[in-house]
Amino acid sequence: MTDLPVHLKAPEDEAGKQVASVRGSAHKASTANDPGSYAGNSAVLATMHGKEGAISAVLFDRLGLIVDTVPNLDTDVLGTFTGEVPRTGTIRETVIAKARLGMAASKRSIGIASEGSYGPHPHIPFVAGGIELMVLVDDSREIIVTEHLIEDTPIFDHAFAYPNDELGAFLDRIEFPDHALIVKAAEPSLAAGPVYKGLRDKEALASAIIDCAAHSPDGRALVQTDMRAHMNPTRMATIRRLAAVFAERVATPCPACAMPGYGLVDVETGLPCEACGAPSIMVRHQVFGCVSCEHRERRPRLDGHSHADPGHCPECNP
Ligand SMILES: [Zn+2]
Numbered sequence: 001m002t003d004l005p006v007h008l009k010a011p012e013d014e015a016g017k018q019v020a021s022v023r024g025s026a027h028k029a030s031t032a033n034d035p036g037s038y039a040g041n042s043a044v045l046a047t048m049h050g051k052e053g054a055i056s057a058v059l060f061d062r063l064g065l066i067v068d069t070v071p072n073l074d075t076d077v078l079g080t081f082t083g084e085v086p087r088t089g090t091i092r093e094t095v096i097a098k099a100r101l102g103m104a105a106s107k108r109s110i111g112i113a114s115e116g117s118y119g120p121h122p123h124i125p126f127v128a129g130g131i132e133l134m135v136l137v138d139d140s141r142e143i144i145v146t147e148h149l150i151e152d153t154p155i156f157d158h159a160f161a162y163p164n165d166e167l168g169a170f171l172d173r174i175e176f177p178d179h180a181l182i183v184k185a186a187e188p189s190l191a192a193g194p195v196y197k198g199l200r201d202k203e204a205l206a207s208a209i210i211d212c213a214a215h216s217p218d219g220r221a222l223v224q225t226d227m228r229a230h231m232n233p234t235r236m237a238t239i240r241r242l243a244a245v246f247a248e249r250v251a252t253p254c255p256a257c258a259m260p261g262y263g264l265v266d267v268e269t270g271l272p273c274e275a276c277g278a279p280s281i282m283v284r285h286q287v288f289g290c291v292s293c294e295h296r297e298r299r300p301r302l303d304g305h306s307h308a309d310p311g312h313c314p315e316c317n318p
């Protein structure tokens with residue numbers, strides 16, 4: 001069910017590379033007098049799942065950016081959580097493509113989109129985790145600004161069920177019916193079986209399990225959380241928190257060229273070992289950078305640690 005592996009660093013790494021490839025050309029005239037300000041600009045948010053409720057007001061309040069949506073946009077062509085349309089490309093490529101769908105449909109030069117990926121937690125075994133990525137694609141300023149957030153406690157789970165199985169503990173854990181469910185055959189045969197989405201009713205859930213289990217060679221149905229934002233209020237709240245972090249980033253101008261979106265683009269490892277001084281695998285610097293010019297700046301770790309525990313040292317603890 002997991003659509004994409006959860007990669008902690010991938011979006012920022014990708015950001016650095018992708019941005020480098022669009023640099024070098026002179027900037028087009030920006031839509032505002034101050035290139036660092038989005039006040040009074042308008043943008044289109046590409047969503048089919050009601051994300052405007054979590055994003056638009058946050059961006060308007062912080063940036064003065066007017067964000068609205070396009071009706072009848074089909075972002076499912078880029079892949080779905082339920083897997084009917086497989087996702088190709090990285091989460092960053094997908095979210096940029098989604099923003100561009102909205103821009104093309106509305107003939108706007110500024111687009112916003114968000115994309116999530118849920119699966120095994122990147123650091124904690126046997127625990128689910130998620131990453132949410134948000135993007136602003138601005139063809140008038142020729143910039144792409146991304147920001148992400150790791151969700152440590154998503155409501156993302158699944159269970160296998162025979163017809164009439166007692167699912168009480170599972171349903172409590174995933175906070176059903178606030179959080180909706182998807183049901184399909186546990187072992188789909190070559191001919192795809194039925195898929196029920198957005199289930200928030202116990203009777204509908206029970207009959208979906210009966211139908212899907214009958215289509216599965218092992219007689220079981222797969223019951224999983226519906227991760228679409230409007231079906232998973234925990235995910236919607238995560239997107240709202242990301243919108244606030246993202247707005248701060250867009251509001252931060254580059255100290256060299258004043259373009260919006262200045263922030264963390266990379267980390268450098270090699271924090272010296274406190275026993276032997278050799279470079280460890282721990283983060284030594286955060287690298288802040290501009291999405292438009294070459295400006296880069298190293299900053300020390302936020303926690304102030306200047307040396308690493310020898311346990312993270314390849315010399316002391318090979
Ligand atoms: Zn050492």
Ligand SMILES: [Zn+2]
Binds near residue numbers: 294295
């Ligand atoms: Zn700059």
